[in-house]
Amino acid sequence: MEASRIVRTSCRGCHGVCQVLVHLDGDGRPVKITGDRQSPTSRGYICPKGAAAIETARHPDRLLYPLRRTGPRGSGRYARIGWEEALSLLAATFDTVRRESGPQYIALCQGTGRPYTEFTGRFIHALGSPHFVSPGHNCFLPRVISSAITMGFLPVADIYGQGGASPQGVLVFGCNTPETGAADGMCGAMVKRALDAAATVIVADPRRTRTARAANLHLQLRPGSECALVLAMLHVILGEGLYDAAFVRDWCVGFEELAAHVAPFSPDWAAPVTRVPAAAIRQAARAFARAKPACLLWGNGIDTSVNAFQTGRALLLLIAVTGNLDVPGGMVQWVAPEGLRSKSPLDDHDVLGEQFLSPEQKARMIGAGRFPFVPGCHQPTFWEACRSGVPYRPRAVWLVGTNPMLTATRGDIVAQALRDHIEFTVVSDFFMTPAAELADLILPAAHWLEQDDVVNFHKLWCVLARRKVMQAGEARDDRAVMLELAHRLGLEAAFPWPDWQAYLAWLLEPSGMTFADFAARGIVLGKMRYRKYEGHGFHTPSGRVELVSSVMARAGRPPLPVYVEPPLSPVSSPQAAAAFPLILMTGCKTLPYFHSEGRQIASLARLRPRPLVAVHPGTLAGLGLADGDAVAVVTPHGRARFFAAADDGLAPDVVAADHGWWNPGAPGPEHGWKESCANLLFGHEHFDPDCGAEPLKCGLCRLEAETPGARRPQHGRRAPVEA
Numbered sequence: 001m002e003a004s005r006i007v008r009t010s011c012r013g014c015h016g017v018c019q020v021l022v023h024l025d026g027d028g029r030p031v032k033i034t035g036d037r038q039s040p041t042s043r044g045y046i047c048p049k050g051a052a053a054i055e056t057a058r059h060p061d062r063l064l065y066p067l068r069r070t071g072p073r074g075s076g077r078y079a080r081i082g083w084e085e086a087l088s089l090l091a092a093t094f095d096t097v098r099r100e101s102g103p104q105y106i107a108l109c110q111g112t113g114r115p116y117t118e119f120t121g122r123f124i125h126a127l128g129s130p131h132f133v134s135p136g137h138n139c140f141l142p143r144v145i146s147s148a149i150t151m152g153f154l155p156v157a158d159i160y161g162q163g164g165a166s167p168q169g170v171l172v173f174g175c176n177t178p179e180t181g182a183a184d185g186m187c188g189a190m191v192k193r194a195l196d197a198a199a200t201v202i203v204a205d206p207r208r209t210r211t212a213r214a215a216n217l218h219l220q221l222r223p224g225s226e227c228a229l230v231l232a233m234l235h236v237i238l239g240e241g242l243y244d245a246a247f248v249r250d251w252c253v254g255f256e257e258l259a260a261h262v263a264p265f266s267p268d269w270a271a272p273v274t275r276v277p278a279a280a281i282r283q284a285a286r287a288f289a290r291a292k293p294a295c296l297l298w299g300n301g302i303d304t305s306v307n308a309f310q311t312g313r314a315l316l317l318l319i320a321v322t323g324n325l326d327v328p329g330g331m332v333q334w335v336a337p338e339g340l341r342s343k344s345p346l347d348d349h350d351v352l353g354e355q356f357l358s359p360e361q362k363a364r365m366i367g368a369g370r371f372p373f374v375p376g377c378h379q380p381t382f383w384e385a386c387r388s389g390v391p392y393r394p395r396a397v398w399l400v401g402t403n404p405m406l407t408a409t410r411g412d413i414v415a416q417a418l419r420d421h422i423e424f425t426v427v428s429d430f431f432m433t434p435a436a437e438l439a440d441l442i443l444p445a446a447h448w449l450e451q452d453d454v455v456n457f458h459k460l461w462c463v464l465a466r467r468k469v470m471q472a473g474e475a476r477d478d479r480a481v482m483l484e485l486a487h488r489l490g491l492e493a494a495f496p497w498p499d500w501q502a503y504l505a506w507l508l509e510p511s512g513m514t515f516a517d518f519a520a521r522g523i524v525l526g527k528m529r530y531r532k533y534e535g536h537g538f539h540t541p542s543g544r545v546e547l548v549s550s551v552m553a554r555a556g557r558p559p560l561p562v563y564v565e566p567p568l569s570p571v572s573s574p575q576a577a578a579a580f581p582l583i584l585m586t587g588c589k590t591l592p593y594f595h596s597e598g599r600q601i602a603s604l605a606r607l608r609p610r611p612l613v614a615v616h617p618g619t620l621a622g623l624g625l626a627d628g629d630a631v632a633v634v635t636p637h638g639r640a641r642f643f644a645a646a647d648d649g650l651a652p653d654v655v656a657a658d659h660g661w662w663n664p665g666a667p668g669p670e671h672g673w674k675e676s677c678a679n680l681l682f683g684h685e686h687f688d689p690d691c692g693a694e695p696l697k698c699g700l701c702r703l704e705a706e707t708p709g710a711r712r713p714q715h716g717r718r719a720p721v722e723a
């Protein structure tokens, strides 16, 4: 344990990059966490999730020991076992399945990107299975892949202004970064600072978020119509000659085709589609094109739609033609620090199985070929196969840090598969989730306060140190578990490091630093360089930004962005809309919670005690309802219970329901997960044809009054396990 009273480390309560100070008492126990004012990434900021980390890590309901099921599935009967027994059981089971049926009968399902992501894809692919299953089709990876094929890198807003220029124009499109920090590793508070400093802020969001209220222009579009809006902005910019002619001439291919393609998509065409007035679209396009430099903050609002991939491409083209690529204050390619072995989502993480899988092994993936740009195995297709056995049914599933009954669609299918069909389920988590309640083996995962780490998750301009400051029970770092298991399964070639510390040392080796040296420094910064394409071109087939995508064309997909109406909308399904007249958005993230996490943490639950659905006050009144009333959100697929939150920043026919709600204190095995589960409101019919994304933010619903007081959250303890 540290001699010092304060340990400088970095938080992992979300994808953010906040450096924080952990205060230890005289016995070396962490007692408080504060922001680190010296941090260049977060400058002292800390959010409630970060501040609640000790409460989370020390929570009495933490899983502390490996548990083996002793009663029927869902009975809650488990016995404590040692790690040796747990690892032997796991290795023996995976080995048996591998030999009897083939490695493809083993799957690893993870949640959002987490520290363990650097090993999960690697592990399952090294084992020979293509079944790396994640929510990536709905989150971030569509943008990573569309960026890769369009310009060869993921452009990120230069909000830290490393080149001395900060963004003058910011287009905030379908994200709420000040609250979420977003998926690409920014601190929300630093984003807010950059927004405050920018001359022009344009927000495209169906909700009037706090950022939208402070913006120069709020384009309150109809959910799901975003690609139409971007096409119309491109129409104005190209039609009025507001593009960067030199950049387009020297560094882009397909400009003439793009100009011809967007010619019909005028603001007058887009206005009825998007509900944004034509004049506002023109104003936004002109203001964005004239602001120099300008950047884009984009997020989950565009990922969760059947137009995710095309919208992502359209926004990338907007950035390229306005000359904002890799310029100071624009959309840059981060330069990671030199002298460290670094990781990036698509190579070392091996989400796509490029390093370890043969073409034959890839072809065995459930859903192979269904979507050309899906990252890994398509999550909904995977769970359907687990239930139906078509084309075949995996026998063993490892859920590492995911709560799929709450965060994937059709949790009922997931639950049925886990209860009745999968032969062996192992769950690694901090808490006894509804999925863990169906597991055969439960492994207690280490919290970030319990981890030493070299934090380089998104190959940022900085690498941060994380330091272990406590240990709860026998919780273990997921990556240490994967290393150990890999060795037991003969996968040393992919996992040559003897242990976790050796892996960290290997990452640092080229710099000459030990982990202790690195931890003392706390952060290592990259040296930013701009316009790197001038040296080597863009890493695309043509060496230029592909406005017309050769990769899309080869895949038989539209090489220029096209708008597709959401499948369940008042326009495309007037019949459904007659019965379900409201447009439903789900899962707009809120500051206190990370997806389904945090509901048992008292300090967070106080900030948002109940599952909410935001509704325009006029709409509520029309239904005879008031703010705070219990309501059911009903869709063609299901029903879920929320409390109405009046919000005059929404259109009268648009509602926004929370996702991820369960009730840890309610009795197992369900812990009330079916009551307020937004994801039971969707079916498995509609997907983005390119990346398999689901329209979670543009469905249809109606509201019905519920008997008041039917559900109150509880935060009690679960039943103790058999010792």
Ligand SMILES: Nc1nc2c(c(=O)[nH]1)N[C@H]1C(S)=C(S)[C@@H](COP(=O)(O)OP(=O)(O)OC[C@H]3O[C@@H](n4cnc5c(=O)[nH]c(N)nc54)[C@H](O)[C@@H]3O)O[C@H]1N2
Pocket (backbone or CB within 6 Å): 110, 111, 112, 113, 114, 115, 116, 135, 138, 139, 300, 304, 400, 401, 402, 403, 404, 406, 407, 408, 428, 429, 430, 431, 433, 445, 446, 447, 478, 586, 587, 588, 594, 595, 596, 597, 659, 660, 678, 679, 696
């Ligand atoms: N309706 C709707 N659904 C959505 C979304 C939406 O917008 N609308 N958003 C989607 C998005 S963007 C995402 S990324 C997914 C997220 O989906 P998930 O990642 O499944 O969601 P979480 O609830 O964050 O995490 C699940 C579990 O991981 C555990 N956990 C946290 N950290 C660790 C760790 O380091 N190790 C281990 N072993 N366990 C850990 C937590 O205790 C929790 O039980 O949800 C998606 N679901």
Ligand SMILES: Nc1nc2c(c(=O)[nH]1)N[C@H]1C(S)=C(S)[C@@H](COP(=O)(O)OP(=O)(O)OC[C@H]3O[C@@H](n4cnc5c(=O)[nH]c(N)nc54)[C@H](O)[C@@H]3O)O[C@H]1N2
Pocket (backbone or CB within 6 Å): 014, 015, 112, 113, 139, 140, 173, 174, 175, 176, 177, 179, 180, 181, 182, 183, 204, 205, 206, 207, 209, 221, 222, 223, 224, 225, 226, 298, 299, 300, 301, 302, 585, 587, 588, 589, 590, 591, 592, 593, 594, 595, 697, 698
């Ligand atoms: N506090 C907290 N932070 C988080 C998370 C969390 O659960 N809690 N999750 C993390 C993860 S995994 C992710 S992916 C990121 C996501 O972070 P963000 O990208 O910020 O995503 P969301 O909050 O899902 O949605 C962003 C915005 O999109 C808008 N939106 C919805 N539908 C549409 C649409 O049709 N068009 C447009 N233009 N906008 C739309 C919503 O109103 C919302 O304001 O946050 C990460 N950070």
Ligand code: SF4
Pocket (backbone or CB within 6 Å): 011, 012, 013, 014, 015, 016, 017, 018, 045, 046, 047, 048, 049, 050, 051, 181, 188
């Ligand atoms: S924003 Fe994320 S990284 Fe920063 S303190 Fe909060 S949870 Fe931690």
Ligand SMILES: [Mo]
Pocket (backbone or CB within 6 Å): 112, 138, 139, 140, 183, 300
């Ligand atoms: Mo996400």
